[in-house]
Amino acid sequence: MAPCATGESAAMHLAGASKTSTINASVLHGPRDLRLERRTIEDPSIGELQVAIHTTGICGSDVSYYKKFANGDLCACMPLSLGHESSGVVVAIGPQVTGFNLGDRVALEVGIPCGQCGICRKGRYNLCKRMKFRSSAKSVPHFQGTLQERINHPATWCHKLPDNISFDAAALLEPLSVAIHAVNRAEPTPGSSALVIGAGAVGLLTAAMARQSGCSTVTIADVDQGRVEFAIAKGFATHGYVVERPLHSSPSCSSMYSPSSSGTSTPLDGVMTPASTLSVSSQFDYARSLAADMLSLTASDPSIYSDEEEADGVDVTFECTGKEVCMHTSLYATRAGGKVIMVGMGTPVQTIPMSVAHLREIDILGIFRYANTYVTGIKLLCASERARKAGKAGVSGGGCLLPFLDQMVTHRFKGLENADRAFELASKTVDPEGKLVLKVVIEA
Structure with a gap:
């Protein structure tokens, strides 16, 4: 058994003494008002570790707080240190x-x-009403x-890391946990088809987990x-669909990506109408058309669907944006008896074609964080790391290997003093040189 604590810190705790020291912290005081401040920190108390944050x-949600001092309905009312996707090193051990x-x-x-309520005892602690979550304004005072x-x-709530997991990959365990929880809720059977709407970090990891769980096709949009091109090139998904951002009220083009015989992505032209210019009924028509185009990527493949009825939708759709039009599309893209998993949190009140879910017995399941x-x-x-080092690729157990998560980190900033630059870049999709921005990290 490992010792409870070692060195001077342990001696001070056993003697009932405690000391404080000062640290640097990046603190948000308002929209885009990020300051580097000195804070005090005490020795870890009973049951705690002191962790030097590395990545x-x-x-x-951090970007939302940075830009608006709010995230959805949660408005910060006091200075708040952001950040919750983190890894580090144990530097002190409490009693x-x-x-x-x-x-x-x-x-x-x-x-x-809290660990004490009925929901915690059932193992669904992510739903605990007394949950404190770092960098969230939900609890007051805010949990820094x-x-x-x-x-x-x-x-x-500290998880020891094997040597073959990097600090970057360890930080990404947080969004990966969202993806694992989403796929656990979906319970796809081997050979299922999946659609993932939204190719941010959570969407990419959800697609990867859907593949790992045994889904034979995973389309990401x-x-x-x-x-989308990154998702296909790096193996997060098997097919990709791009809907161009509408610049005005005239029709805009869309592209569909699927692996060609040479292993590259081949664009196919389609035409879409910006949903924001349409009435509610027309928005439903738009979503239905968009879903049909997404499904056309795989619907004609006899190796995926055994009959035409099965080709009338995917087995499970993961909606990772929270946007109303994406929820519409999810329902139309899901087969009778399938599931829609609400992963993204965006538009809080939505008008959706509920009869689509009702008449086709589509299960709509929500997820909140992870457990x-x-x-x-x-x-x-x-x-995945062991298999990769052994030169293996493709299938491991029930599905594909997880992609190399470190490659999701596209930009790094050294030191808390550069946090404002990191947040500004994280709010964009490309950097000043035109390179993809996917995951931005701040390192010690």
Whole structure:
């Protein structure tokens, strides 16, 4: 058994003493008002570890807070450190903590439930009403995020990392957990077909997990061509569909991508109408047409569908944008008896064609963050890394290997003093040189 604590820190705790030190922290005071400040931090208390943060990925919710000092209906009312996709190194160990040593590399699960309520006892702790989640304004005072040099965090929610998982991949365990939870809710059977709408980090990882779970085809759709091409080139999805951003009220073009015989992506032309200019009934027609075009990528492939009725939709659609028109499209793209998984959180009140779900018995399932996923994510990453080093590719167990997650990190910024630059870039899809922006991280 590992010691509870070592060195001076342990001695001070056993003596009942505690000391404080100062650290740097990136603190948001208002829209785009990010400041580097000095904060005090105490020794870790009972059950806690002190972790020196190494890598923090910037999430879409972080960008929302940065730009608006709010995320959806949650408005910050006091200074807030952002960041919740993080990994680091244990630098101090509190009393009554076992299983950890100084220098251990860890990934942080940053939601802390009460652990006592009925929902926690059932294992669905992500739904705990008393959940405290770092970098969220939901609880008051706000639970500060990980864009600090060091934080104290419950050891229960720190996950030790094997040597073959990098700090970058460990930080991405947080969005990967969302994807794992989404696929767990979907329960696709081997050979299923899937559609993922939205090719941001969560959408890409959801597509990868759908493939890993055994889905034979995974189509990913997005308005950003670069992200769709990345998804196909790196093996996150088997097919891709691009809907160009409408510049005005006239029709805009769309492109569909599928692997050609040479392994490259081949564009096919289609025509779409911007949904924002249409009435509600016309928006439904637009979504139905869009869904049909997405389905046409695979519907004619006899190796995927055994009859025409099965080709009338995918088995499961993962909606990863939260946009109303994307929810419409999801329903029209899903076969009778299939499932729509609501992954993205966007438009809070939506008008949707409910009769489509009703008459076709489509299950609409919501997800909120994740629960019991980090151990699974670490095991999957380890297995993929071992197979990759052994020169294996393609299928592992029930599905494909997870893509190399480190390649999702397209931009790195060194030091908390550069956090504002990192957030500005994370709010864009391409950098000043025209390169794809996918995942931006801030390193110690």
